[in-house]
Amino acid sequence: MVCLIPTTAWANPFPDPNRVPRDPVSDQPLMSEKLQVANASVAAAGVDIVRAEVEWVSSNDTFRLASAVIEASGTPALLARSQKKDPFGSYQGVLKDNDGKLIGYDSIGTGQEFRRLTRAITLRFPLPTKVSQLTFSAENPSTGVVQPVFTATIDPATLPRVQVDPSTIEVRVLKQATAQPEIAVNLYAEGYLASRKAQFWTDANKAVSTLVNNNFPGVARFTIRAVFSPSNKALGAATDLGSPVQERDSFLGLYYPYWRNFGRWYNVVYPTRESRYRRGIGSVPYDYPIALVDSNRYWGVGNFNELTAIPGSHPSFAYLLLHEFGHYFGLNEEYEGGGPTELEFAPGISEPWSQNITFTTTRANLKWRNFVSASTPIPTPESQWNGSNYGAYLGGYADSTPRNRSHKPGFDCTMESGRSFCPICKDAIGKKVDFDSGKATPLGADDIQ
Numbered sequence: 031m032v033c034l035i036p037t038t039a040w041a042n043p044f045p046d047p048n049r050v051p052r053d054p055v056s057d058q059p060l061m062s063e064k065l066q067v068a069n070a071s072v073a074a075a076g077v078d079i080v081r082a083e084v085e086w087v088s089s090n091d092t093f094r095l096a097s098a099v100i101e102a103s104g105t106p107a108l109l110a111r112s113q114k115k116d117p118f119g120s121y122q123g124v125l126k127d128n129d130g131k132l133i134g135y136d137s138i139g140t141g142q143e144f145r146r147l148t149r150a151i152t153l154r155f156p157l158p159t160k161v162s163q164l165t166f167s168a169e170n171p172s173t174g175v176v177q178p179v180f181t182a183t184i185d186p187a188t189l190p191r192v193q194v195d196p197s198t199i200e201v202r203v204l205k206q207a208t209a210q211p212e213i214a215v216n217l218y219a220e221g222y223l224a225s226r227k228a229q230f231w232t233d234a235n236k237a238v239s240t241l242v243n244n245n246f247p248g249v250a251r252f253t254i255r256a257v258f259s260p261s262n263k264a265l266g267a268a269t270d271l272g273s274p275v276q277e278r279d280s281f282l283g284l285y286y287p288y289w290r291n292f293g294r295w296y297n298v299v300y301p302t303r304e305s306r307y308r309r310g311i312g313s314v315p316y317d318y319p320i321a322l323v324d325s326n327r328y329w330g331v332g333n334f335n336e337l338t339a340i341p342g343s344h345p346s347f348a349y350l351l352l353h354e355f356g357h358y359f360g361l362n363e364e365y366e367g368g369g370p371t372e373l374e375f376a377p378g379i380s381e382p383w384s385q386n387i388t389f390t391t392t393r394a395n396l397k398w399r400n401f402v403s404a405s406t407p408i409p410t411p412e413s414q415w416n417g418s419n420y421g422a423y424l425g426g427y428a429d430s431t432p433r434n435r436s437h438k439p440g441f442d443c444t445m446e447s448g449r450s451f452c453p454i455c456k457d458a459i460g461k462k463v464d465f466d467s468g469k470a471t472p473l474g475a476d477d478i479q
Contacts, residue, residue, distance in 0.1 A: 043328075078157045079155060122166075138153065166181075334357065360384055
């Protein structure tokens with residue numbers, strides 16, 4: 031792989047760790063429901079799906095189908111949401127049989143650097159019963175228009191099945207859903223050596239406590255499991271390990287992406303092999319994967335429908351979890367500076383699909399106009415902000431191009447450096463949870479099919 035070295039940094043999370051909220055000393059982890067689930071039962075509960083890995087070809091910046099497998103990582107929610115097209119995402123796939131019947135949709139949303147870091151995109155679909163065609167579409171790197179780039183045949187009769195050894199993982203249910211339809215949220219141990227298993231259970235309970243105590247939108251639908259498999263290597267300090275990229279010998283294979291050498295590469299972790307990451311999280315059925323990494327450094331990463339990873343023992347754990355999980359739902363940075371955002375769109379895009387960032391200054395086209403008073407001017411001068419007067423304030427989108435064109439709803443949201451989400455972001459997450467669970471709630475677009 032050719033290593034292209036950009037001159038800009040990435041910003042994720044808020045660049046100054048001294049300005050983000052710290053966890054209260056008195057904050058006690060939510061007690062586990064102590065429902066330890068037998069590994070075999072968890073595996074049996076999964077729905078067979080097709081996991082398709084699309085490889086990025088560095089020589090000509092294009093894509094091809096690298097592999098497709100059958101994996102029991104699906105859920106009833108996945109089957110339900112796959113029947114509606116998600117209007118968000120930089121990479122989208124649709125699987126139809128040879129008669130044109132829909133099998134399912136899937137979507138991933140990332141910035142321009144993602145394909146160079148992971149070198150692959152993964153999509154999951156319901157398992158077809160006969161030969162089908164996968165059409166893969168990708169964001170044009172200049173215009174931002176999502177366009178078809180290839181079609182490939184998938185024959186379920188020839189696909190290998192991923193086998194999971196239940197003796198290698200331990201699963202505990204820490205919270206049961208109290209509302210339906212249910213969403214499977216899994217907390218994965220990454221970089222925890224066998225001797226650190228007890229610490230992982232503590233960190234996992236802390237994550238549940240954070241989501242519940244902060245009333246994360248849609249949390250009532252979440253059944254949250256903690257998934258432990260020992261890593262042979264801890265994350266450790268960010269180090270350039272040389273090229274070619276070494277596959278990390280940890281549960282999910284995550285590591286600091288030294289192979290791109292951008293300015294703040296020590297502030298995120300990425301799959302050293304997308305296939306290893308997906309095999310790991312697919313060992314248990316999932317809708318939302320969250321990697322808790324055995325680290326106390328300040329960093330975090332979130333990508334739409336792809337990855338959330340945070341350090342398990344940083345004193346700003348709650349902020350990091352909420353902020354990075356917010357990215358998983360499509361929310362963008364609401365701060366400025368520090369380098370481009372991970373959800374960076376093509377420079378020529380007319381309007382980003384992130385629900386909390388806009389390039390428009392027209393009230394009629396403002397995504398969150400229902401949260402804006404009729405007396406609030408659009409665009410909105412910063413002098414109008416009083417803590418709750420939402421509008422369209424210049425800012426956000428970190429250091430991404432185009433600069434000085436982005437507008438955000440307000441200030442002090444968790445997608446900046448605040449303790450809680452603003453009403454706009456809460457609404458966006460709630461709608462996405464409803465969509466992902468299979469409910470017919472729209473995501474804010476008029477063209478969901």
